Amino acid sequence: MLERLGQLADPIGAIIGFLLTLMVLSFIIGDNILFRLAISIFIGAASGYAAVLILYNVVWYQVLVPVLQIFSIGKMDHAATYAIRIIPAVILGIWMITKVSPRTARWGTPVLAFLTGIGAATVIAGAVRGTIFPQIGASVNALNLQTAPPAINSLVGWFINGLVVLLGTATTLIYFRFGVKPQ
Numbered sequence: 001m002l003e004r005l006g007q008l009a010d011p012i013g014a015i016i017g018f019l020l021t022l023m024v025l026s027f028i029i030g031d032n033i034l035f036r037l038a039i040s041i042f043i044g045a046a047s048g049y050a051a052v053l054i055l056y057n058v059v060w061y062q063v064l065v066p067v068l069q070i071f072s073i074g075k076m077d078h079a080a081t082y083a084i085r086i087i088p089a090v091i092l093g094i095w096m097i098t099k100v101s102p103r104t105a106r107w108g109t110p111v112l113a114f115l116t117g118i119g120a121a122t123v124i125a126g127a128v129r130g131t132i133f134p135q136i137g138a139s140v141n142a143l144n145l146q147t148a149p150p151a152i153n154s155l156v157g158w159f160i161n162g163l164v165v166l167l168g169t170a171t172t173l174i175y176f177r178f179g180v181k182p183q
Helices: 002-029 033-071 076-099 105-142 155-179
Strands: none
Touching: 002 033, 033 076, 076 105
């Protein structure tokens, strides 16, 4: 029974993905209830996923596990090390609770600014290291005959591939530099 359900997961997921795609594309005809429903589903799923990641990777492994290790038998010699890791998180967490009340909300603004800055730095570093650098490396390697795939290992294939990559990169950069008018 469970195996059969596992076999149905891919087709059901594909159907749900197709329907959500159509719902998002319905925005072409104007703002409608299907589009808003799809956006709400995406926001809810992303928020739930982020909450689970935060609870599991941050709260559990970065706060609760070290606290439990402090109080476990034989770990008291490492209490200072764990305290250094835990105390800032606890202080910032308690400080963030001030955002609950409108009267004390401004006191929590520095913590929120700190978290936003760390989040932005993490996203930017991930985008640069995970997307931009590999794309630059792939563009550079497209012009290197030693790293060319066997399918285009001939000189003509390598030259055409390198020319397409070079022209595509250059025209894209030229378009965004000279073609897009500032608003």
